Amino acid sequence: MKRSLFSLLIHPITLSLFLGTIIIVSLPPVFQKYMIHQTNYQSINHTTTNFWFDFDGDRLSEEVNFYNTPDQPNVIIRKDRKIIAQWDMQGEFPHSQFFFTADYDRNGKAELYVTAISRDSLFIYGIDPFKNPGSFFLKKTFDSYHISNIGLDCCIYFVKATDLNGDGFREVVFSVSTGYSAYPRKIYALDIRNQSIHSTPESCSTKMNPLAYDLNEDGVDEIIVGSSAFGNCDTVRPFNDHKAWLMVYDRNLQYLFPPVGFGKYMSTVNCRPVLYGGHTCLVVLQVHCGTEPVGNYLMLYDINGNLLKRKEMGDYPALESAYLTNTSATDRNHVYLIHKTGLIERIDTELNVLGEIKMEGDITPLHERLDIDRDRQDEFIFFSFDARRIIITRHDFQQPAGINISRTSRGADHRFSVFESPDQPPHLYFQSGENCYLFKYSGNPLYILKYPLFACIYLVLGGLIYLIYHTQKIRAKRKYETEKRIAELQLRSIKGQTDPHFTLNLLNSMGALFDAQDKRKAGYIFGKYSKMLRTTILSSEGIDSTLKTELEFVENYLDLEKFRFGDKFEYQIEVDKDVDTQITIPRMLIHTFVENAVKHGIRHRDAGGMISLSITNQDHHCLVHIRDNGPGPSHDPVGPLDSTGKGLKIVDDILRLYYELRKVNISYLLEFHDGQQDSFTGASVHIKIPVTET
Secondary structure: OHHHHHHHHOOHHHHHHHHHHHHHHHOOHHHOOEEEEEEEEEEOOOOEEEEEEOOOOOOOOEEEEEEOOOEOOEEEEEEOOEEEEEEEOOEEOOEEOOEEEEOOOOOOOOEEEEEEEEOOEEEEEEEOOOOOOOOOOEEEEEEEOOOEOOEOOEEEEEEEEEOOOOOOOOEEEEEEEEOOOOOOOEEEEEEOOOOEEEEOOOOOOOOEEEEEEOOOOOOOOEEEEEEEOOOOOOOOOOOOOOOEEEEEEOOOOOEOOOOEEEOOOOEEEEEEEEEEOOEEEEEEEEEEOOOOOOOOEEEEEOOOOOEEEEEEOOOHHHHOOOEEEOOOOOOOOOEEEEOOOOEEEEEOOOOOEEEEEEOOOOEOOOOEEEOOOOOOOOEEEEEEOOOOEEEEEOOOOOOOEEEEOOOOOOOOOEEEEEEEEOOEEEEEEEEEOOEEEEEEEEEOHHHHHHHHHHHHHHHHHHHHHHHHHHHHHHHHHHHHHHHHHHHHHHHHHOHHHHOHHHHHHHHHHHHHHHHOOOHHHHHHHHHHHHHHHHHHHHOOOOOEEEHHHHHHHHHHHHHHHHHHOOOOEEEEEEEOOOOOOOOEEEOOHHHHHHHHHHHHOHHHOOOOEEEEEEEEEEOOEEEEEEEEOOOOHHHOOOOOOOOOOOHHHHHHHHHHHHHHHHOOOOEEEEEEEEOOOOOOEEEEEEEEEEOOOO
C-alpha cells in the first residue's frame, strides 16, 4: 500500500501537476481577467474638487469643478474643456458627499445637487447644466446647523433618487450626520416638483451609510439606517448616541417599527436586507469596541423589528471595521461580511458562513460602488488599509485588479467618478486632496492566453519530468547491469578462495594439526579461514569495500597461504598514518594482485619468499605497492595471474566498469624483474587510486 502510494506520488503526471501548480500560483498577475493602470496624474489646489459625469447622456462626460472659496463657493461645469457656466453660492461645502446627481423627472438628463453651509443654515442647490446656465432651478434651506467648538463636523450622504409619494417624480433622498454638534442627524427627502422637503423625526442617533430598499414589496423604497454610539449628546434626548440604533423609515420618513437599540458607548450597527422564508428581513451586525463587557453579534430581524436569530461573533479585534453589504441593490439572497484583513464571508439566512473570498492584503471594508466599465453592474472599489493601493473587483468580489498609488492626502475625502468619451473606453477618475489620478480599467487582452499557457506549463513540465524519469530508469538499469557485471568479474577473480581444492587442502592441513595435538594453531588457522569466508559471504552482494576491510581480508588470506606453504614465505603490510583507510575501492582489487604474487611468485621458491604491501598518499592519490621476490616470469610455466591467461583482462574490465559506475579512475602498472636491470627478481604492482578531498 505504502509502496503503491509512493509510486503514485513520484509519477511524472503527479509531479508535473504539483510543480505546475506552484509555478502558476507564483506567476505575476499579468494574466488576470481585468487590469488597471494609471494614464494620468495632476496636482491641483487642495480647495478644489473635480468630478466627471455625463449629464445629457451623449457618452461624453462633463467636468464639474467645485471651488470651496471661503464665503463664496462656486461650481464651474465644462463640456469638452469649454465652460458651460459658473454657479456662485454662499458659505462653504461640508465634508463627504456634499454633491450628488439625479434625474428626478426621468427625462434622461441628470441634474446636479449641491449642499452648502452658510452661518447657521444648511442649503441645497439644484443645477441643470444645460437649462438656464448659471441659474439655480432650486435653492432651499433644509435645516439649521451650529458649528461646534472643534469646527465643521457635518457630513452629507446621498441615499437615492426614488419616488416616495407615487407622483411619478423622484425625490432626492440624503442624510446629514454630525459629530460633536449632535444636530442635525436626519434623513431628508427633497420633492423637486413641489419645491418641498421633509425629514425624519428628531433624534440624536447618527445616520450612517443609509440604504433605500423596498422591504415590504409595495413598490416604494424604505430607508434603512445604521448608526454609531459616539456619546456626543445627552442621554435624555430621544434615541441618543450612547447606543447604536437600527432604524427603518417608511415612505413618509416615519419609523416602520420602533427603533432597536444595541450595546453601549462605542458600539456600531450595520444592516443589510436578505430574503428569509419568502420575506425580506434584515441581517444586523453589532460590533462593540469599548471597554464595557458588551458582546458582538450577527442578528436577523424581520421588518416589524422582531429578533429572529442571533449569533455571537467573538472578540472585537477580529471585527474591527467589519462591514455588511450586498452584491447589488436588488440582491436579497446573501449578505457579505467584509473584514479589514481582506476576508469576505458569504452569510446565509441562518447566519452561517457559506463561503469565503480572500482579497490581497488588508483593506478598508467601507467601500465605493461604481459602474466603471458601463456594463450596468457596479464594481467594488477598495482601499488598502494604508490608502496606498486601490483594488477593484467585479460585482461578486471576483477578479480583483489592483494598482499602487504614489500620493494620497491624509485626512482628505477620497472621491471617484467615471470619465466617458466616445473615442475611448471609460476611465476611473480618483481624487485625494490635491492629488488627481486617471485610471484605465478594462479587460486584459492577455487573459485569453492564460489557460493555453497553463496547459503549456503542464505539458512542458510533464515532458521534462518524463524525460528525466525515463533517463533515470535507463541509468538505473545500466547501473544495475554494471554492478552485476563487476560482481561477476569479482566472483571469478576470487573463486580460488572457496574452490574445493583450496578448501580441502586447508582442511587436510588443519586435520593434520589436530592429529599432531596442535589444537591452538589449528584453532588459529580455522579462525582466519572463517573470517575470510565470512567477509566473502557478507560482501558478496556489494562491489565496493573499504581499504581497511580489504587489508584485513588480504592479511587473513596471506596467513592461510603461509600456513599452506609451510612458512616458506613471509609478508609485511605497511600503511602510512596519513592514509584514510575508509576510502572505497573495488572489492578484492588488492587481493587479486596479492593472490597473483602467491600463486605465480613465491610458490616457485623453496624458502625465503617475501611479499610486501605498502600504502602511501601522494598528490591526492592513494598509492598501493605490491612486490614479491619470486623467480620472475621466465620460471612461471603457467603465465601471470591465472591459468587461463585472462586475469589481467578481468582486472581491466572491473576497473573500466567501476569508472563508468563511480567515476573513479583507478590505474595500475605491473612490472616483472629478472635481476639483470634490477637488484631483485619477481613482480611488482603499483596501483593508483584517486582520493576525493572532503
